[in-house]
Amino acid sequence: MSEKTRPLRTDARRNRERVLAAAEAVLARQGSGASMRAVAEAAGVGLGTIYRHFPTREALFTGIMAARMRQLAERSRELTEAADAGAAFFEFFTAIVDNAGRMRAVADALAEAGIDVKADTPESSEVSEAAAALRTALGTLLERAQHHGRLRPDLHLPEALALLAAMCLAAERHQWAPAPRDRALAVLFDGFRPR
DSSP: OOTTTSOOOHHHHHHHHHHHHHHHHHHHHHGGGOOHHHHHHHHTSOHHHHHHHOSSHHHHHHHHHHHHHHHHHHHHHHHTTOSOHHHHHHHHHHHHHHHHHHHHHHHHHHHHTTOOTTSSSHHHHHHHHHHHHHHHHHHHHHHHHHHTTSSOTTOOHHHHHHHHHHHHHHHHHHOOOHHHHHHHHHHHHHHHSOO
C-alpha cells in the first residue's frame, strides 16, 4: 500500500483538514504569495506537518481545490435522501455557485504558480478526480429530480453543467450580493422546471 493510498490516522486526517482550512484562509488574505510558514502558524502546526501532507505550495493549493470539491460532493450524498428532489438539486447547484469565488482564488494562485490543473500531474489528478465526483453528484441529483417530476425531462447533464459554469463565472466576476444572485438563480431555475 502506497503513502498516497494508505488511509490516514485520525490525528493525521485532522491535521490535514486543519492545514487545508488554514491555507484557504491565508490564501484569501495574502493571495498566491502566501507562505507555508504563514499557513503553519494559522493552522497551529509545525512546518514539518504541512510538508508531510503537501510537499510543495502547488500541492497545497490543489489540495484546497480538491477538498472543497469533495466537500460539495459529500453534501450531494446527503441531498439524495431529501424528500424534495427538486429542492435538493437546486440547493446543490446553488452551493456550487456560492463556492465559485473561493475556488477562483485557488485557481488564480495555481495559474500564477504555473500549475495547469488539466495537465497530467499527481496534483492535477487529485483535482480531476474531485471534479469528476462533483459532475457525478450533479448528474445523480438531476436524474432523481427528473424521476420525481421536479425538473424538465429534456434537461441533460451537459446543458446543466454549461449553465452551472456560466453562473459560476458570473459569481466570480461580479462578486454578487445574495439578492441579485438569488434573482438570477430563480430565473435560471424557472427554466429548469417542467413546463
